[in-house]
Amino acid sequence: MAPMFELLKRDAHTKARLGRLTTPRGVIDTPAFMPVGTQGTVKALDPRELREAGAQIILGNTYHLNIRPGMDIIRAAGGLHRFMGWDGPILTDSGGFQVFSLAKIRKIKPHGVEFRSHVDGTLLFLGPKEAMEIQQALGSDIAMVFDDCPPHTSTPREVQAAVERTIRWAQECRAQPRAPAQLVFGIVQGGAHAPLREQCARAVTALGFDGYAIGGVSVGEPESEMMKAVEMTEPFLPSGQPRYAMGLGTPAQLAEMVARGVDMFDCVLPTRMARNGTAFTRKGTVIMKAAFNKTDFRPIEEGCDCFACRHFTRAYLRHLLNVDEILGVRMLSVHNVRLFLKLMLDIRTALAAGTFAELHRQIVANYVPSRKVLSARQNGVAR
Amino acid sequence: MAPMFELLKRDAHTKARLGRLTTPRGVIDTPAFMPVGTQGTVKALDPRELREAGAQIILGNTYHLNIRPGMDIIRAAGGLHRFMGWDGPILTDSGGFQVFSLAKIRKIKPHGVEFRSHVDGTLLFLGPKEAMEIQQALGSDIAMVFDDCPPHTSTPREVQAAVERTIRWAQECRAQPRAPAQLVFGIVQGGAHAPLREQCARAVTALGFDGYAIGGVSVGEPESEMMKAVEMTEPFLPSGQPRYAMGLGTPAQLAEMVARGVDMFDCVLPTRMARNGTAFTRKGTVIMKAAFNKTDFRPIEEGCDCFACRHFTRAYLRHLLNVDEILGVRMLSVHNVRLFLKLMLDIRTALAAGTFAELHRQIVANYVPSRKVLSARQNGVAR
Numbered sequence: 001m002a003p004m005f006e007l008l009k010r011d012a013h014t015k016a017r018l019g020r021l022t023t024p025r026g027v028i029d030t031p032a033f034m035p036v037g038t039q040g041t042v043k044a045l046d047p048r049e050l051r052e053a054g055a056q057i058i059l060g061n062t063y064h065l066n067i068r069p070g071m072d073i074i075r076a077a078g079g080l081h082r083f084m085g086w087d088g089p090i091l092t093d094s095g096g097f098q099v100f101s102l103a104k105i106r107k108i109k110p111h112g113v114e115f116r117s118h119v120d121g122t123l124l125f126l127g128p129k130e131a132m133e134i135q136q137a138l139g140s141d142i143a144m145v146f147d148d149c150p151p152h153t154s155t156p157r158e159v160q161a162a163v164e165r166t167i168r169w170a171q172e173c174r175a176q177p178r179a180p181a182q183l184v185f186g187i188v189q190g191g192a193h194a195p196l197r198e199q200c201a202r203a204v205t206a207l208g209f210d211g212y213a214i215g216g217v218s219v220g221e222p223e224s225e226m227m228k229a230v231e232m233t234e235p236f237l238p239s240g241q242p243r244y245a246m247g248l249g250t251p252a253q254l255a256e257m258v259a260r261g262v263d264m265f266d267c268v269l270p271t272r273m274a275r276n277g278t279a280f281t282r283k284g285t286v287i288m289k290a291a292f293n294k295t296d297f298r299p300i301e302e303g304c305d306c307f308a309c310r311h312f313t314r315a316y317l318r319h320l321l322n323v324d325e326i327l328g329v330r331m332l333s334v335h336n337v338r339l340f341l342k343l344m345l346d347i348r349t350a351l352a353a354g355t356f357a358e359l360h361r362q363i364v365a366n367y368v369p370s371r372k373v374l375s376a377r378q379n380g381v382a383r
Numbered sequence: 384m385a386p387m388f389e390l391l392k393r394d395a396h397t398k399a400r401l402g403r404l405t406t407p408r409g410v411i412d413t414p415a416f417m418p419v420g421t422q423g424t425v426k427a428l429d430p431r432e433l434r435e436a437g438a439q440i441i442l443g444n445t446y447h448l449n450i451r452p453g454m455d456i457i458r459a460a461g462g463l464h465r466f467m468g469w470d471g472p473i474l475t476d477s478g479g480f481q482v483f484s485l486a487k488i489r490k491i492k493p494h495g496v497e498f499r500s501h502v503d504g505t506l507l508f509l510g511p512k513e514a515m516e517i518q519q520a521l522g523s524d525i526a527m528v529f530d531d532c533p534p535h536t537s538t539p540r541e542v543q544a545a546v547e548r549t550i551r552w553a554q555e556c557r558a559q560p561r562a563p564a565q566l567v568f569g570i571v572q573g574g575a576h577a578p579l580r581e582q583c584a585r586a587v588t589a590l591g592f593d594g595y596a597i598g599g600v601s602v603g604e605p606e607s608e609m610m611k612a613v614e615m616t617e618p619f620l621p622s623g624q625p626r627y628a629m630g631l632g633t634p635a636q637l638a639e640m641v642a643r644g645v646d647m648f649d650c651v652l653p654t655r656m657a658r659n660g661t662a663f664t665r666k667g668t669v670i671m672k673a674a675f676n677k678t679d680f681r682p683i684e685e686g687c688d689c690f691a692c693r694h695f696t697r698a699y700l701r702h703l704l705n706v707d708e709i710l711g712v713r714m715l716s717v718h719n720v721r722l723f724l725k726l727m728l729d730i731r732t733a734l735a736a737g738t739f740a741e742l743h744r745q746i747v748a749n750y751v752p753s754r755k756v757l758s759a760r761q762n763g764v765a766r
Binding site: 076295320326 | 422423424429451452455459466468677680690695698701705710714
């Protein structure tokens with residue numbers, strides 16, 4: 001069998017890498033974007049649409065799935081893949097991020113966090129042991145360790161405590177049983193502090209995981225800090241394993257992160273912005289309800305090969321959104337997800353051809369981020 | 384070219400007919416069910432899903448499309464087919480039903496109705512001339528005349544007045560220009576009064592339309608009255624042309640209507656009930672959120688060939704509906720529309736094989752209508 005992760009090529013001008021992650025349920029070409037299926041579905045899309053958009057792996061949320069439908073039902077279904085009808089690879093997060101960002105009245109304890117469900121207030125407990133047990137039952141192809149993700153406004157002392165907890169909990173996760181063939185990725189915290197990032201990266205990589213995530217990014221910090229956090233961490237991650245920047249980002253940010261040596265991404269932006277009536281293009285975002293689309297019979301983006309752009313016009317999608325028809329949100333979701341996946345495909349093609357540096361410049365120069373997107377990303381639950 | 388409507392076979396035991404309606408945009412095998420695309424989309428479905436479900440024709444609403452997006456936009460798009468990305472046949476209603484059931488503060492005038500938009504209160508006018516002009520611009524394959532559809536609680540005198548108005552307006556519609564190759568169907572009113580039904584049918588058929596609809600059914604009257612209205616009208620409709628019962632109905636009602644000689648149907652029930660979380664089966668309806676579906680890993684209906692039943696379980700769909708995921712409503716819509724279309728396919732197959740009487744008995748005997756469905760049908764806007 002092929003090794004789990006193959007590093008196929010390194011870019012000559014940046015830290016970008018072309019790779020391939022092989023799992024029993026399928027190959028993931030990297031750099032890869034993972035659409036987010038929080039509650040057992042990538043919002044508004046069905047599995048066929050995901051495949052057509054080019055998705056090779058999707059993400060599921062331990063925190064949400066554990067609350068609804070609950071693990072008794074997913075266990076009875078035979079795992080998350082069978083439950084949701086997606087037979088490709090799934091990465092599950094550990095729930096740590098949601099516990100720290102979404103749940104109310106939480107109490108950090110030595111082996112996890114006591115919190116109240118954001119749905120009905122039920123008292124719940126999630127720690128390394130529980131998170132790994134749930135992910136084992138979900139049967140995801142890649143499980144994430146349970147970490148402590150502090151807000152970007154934390155004091156250095158608080159970040160230090162979060163790093164120590166993250167390392168201890170990573171050890172506990174490492175010792176837990178896994179689902180058959182399940183990979184487990186460690187997570188590096190440390191905020192905007194280079195020594196803490198290094199300390200955490202050294203300690204977590206020493207535990208020997210199958211890949212490593214850079215956590216504590218996209219939690220409301222300015223973009224420059226986000227880039228620095230990745231730059232501080234990347235040198236301490238083993239080059240032979242995949243690197244995953246959690247909860248990112250805009251198309252331009254993804255290109256920037258690839259140039260900094262990151263291989264995997266997930267973000268709710270494509271589907272969340274679709275539900276706000278916003279379409280992504282390579283040049284920025286478009287408010288589809290805007291009056292200038294009234295009689296614009298072009299597709300969302302000229303040249304896009306997505307189902308929405310092949311069948312529908314801006315004028316039609318504007319109408320659907322105006323009258324609250326589900327097909328409007330559906331088609332923006334199809335387009336946005338395809339745009340992110342096509343961006344990664346173009347990046348991989350450029351890496352193979354040795355032209356990534358030029359593509360990287362183009363993507364970043366052409367993309368004008370909107371305030372709306374940046375604020376959606378910075379609301380702290382952007383993953 | 385084939386004649387517009389071919390009567391292929393008559394059932395030996397009932398008044399059921401097997402037929403074929405040929406339009407430049409495609410053939411419609413009858414008895415036919417037309418999914419309803421009120422605002423330029425069959426709610427929650429895309430055109431590919433409609434084709435896969437077996438739709439040969441869909442319905443569009445003059446009243447709604449005229450208000451939003453408005454005819455300037457649909458004209459600029461090149462008609463409704465191009466606007467909504469559906470290249471098969473479309474039947475448009477005339478807006479008469481909505482003017483009488485949905486709009487507020489209406490004033491009946493000699494050549495139409497003055498009313499206020501249910502969306503923003505704008506003063507609008509719709510009559511035979513306007514309805515035909517709009518349908519000409521929409522470019523539908525079958526246009527309906529503008530009629531006066533009185534509530535089922537009307538006095539005989541009121542129904543008489545509505546019949547006279549309907550006949551006069553049918554004459555005015557008949558004289559209006561059409562879109563190229565557009566067929567126009569007349570509508571027979573008359574409520575529960577046999578003499579009025581006969582008077583209206585004789586007068587409207589004398590005008591020579593391409594097909595005839597039985598209106599004023601499914602407007603809140605008891606099922607027995609609905610059946611009688613069809614029985615009173617059918618003998619006066621020419622056998623060589625298609626008959627369309629507007630706004631019907633449950634699966635059992637469709638079978639009953641076919642047995643009474645009706646060829647075409649439209650109804651919002653499949654998509655409306657889907658949005659309420661209700662799935663149709665051949666035996667009745669199922670509330671998908673119900674606790675008994677919690678760990679039911681069978682499809683909505685065993686043996687159903689729809690996309691939803693081939694890919695998803697009741698337990699999964701219940702979860703999606705519980706957490707308000709769009710995919711839940713989408714998949715119930717896919718299933719319900721397929722169920723109605725498959726019912727008509729089975730009816731046509733039985734008619735061809737000479738076994739319709741038996742199938743008719745089975746459908747009616749097996750189907751147990753729920754109060755929820757009956758009340759949704761009887762709320763007076765069931766089309």
